[in-house]
Amino acid sequence: MATDNPPRARGTVNSAPGGTANGTPGDAAAESDGPDGREPPAPTIWRGRRAAWIGGTVGVALVAWFFVAWRVLHRELPDAAGESIGSAFALLLVVSLVGAFRAGR
Numbered sequence: 001m002a003t004d005n006p007p008r009a010r011g012t013v014n015s016a017p018g019g020t021a022n023g024t025p026g027d028a029a030a031e032s033d034g035p036d037g038r039e040p041p042a043p044t045i046w047r048g049r050r051a052a053w054i055g056g057t058v059g060v061a062l063v064a065w066f067f068v069a070w071r072v073l074h075r076e077l078p079d080a081a082g083e084s085i086g087s088a089f090a091l092l093l094v095v096s097l098v099g100a101f102r103a104g105r
Contacts, residue, residue: 062088 062084070080 011030020033 010021065087066084069075069083070077073080075083
């Protein structure tokens with residue numbers, strides 16, 4: 001069964017109000033291509049996944065530092081916990097400063 005509508009090129013917008021390139025209703029601007037007519041590149045890694053990996057690695061390193069301070073360096077339990085917590089706050093301070101400097105650029 002043939003239709004009267006000719007095929008449209010990719011990235012063109014349907015002439016109907018609110019139409020998109022594939023003829024379905026929706027926001028036409030949401031499916032537009034980049035300024036040079038090409039699609040923007042897909043991100044190589046999801047930011048949340050990368051943040052979870054970094055956070056997990058730092059968490060494991062801080063727990064390991066607690067056990068090293070407690071068992072290997074023979075510190076008291078509260079002192080070893082304080083070292084580990086202090087290291088975590090120092091890392092948070094560094095992350096905050098790096099974020100502030102990057103946002104200022």
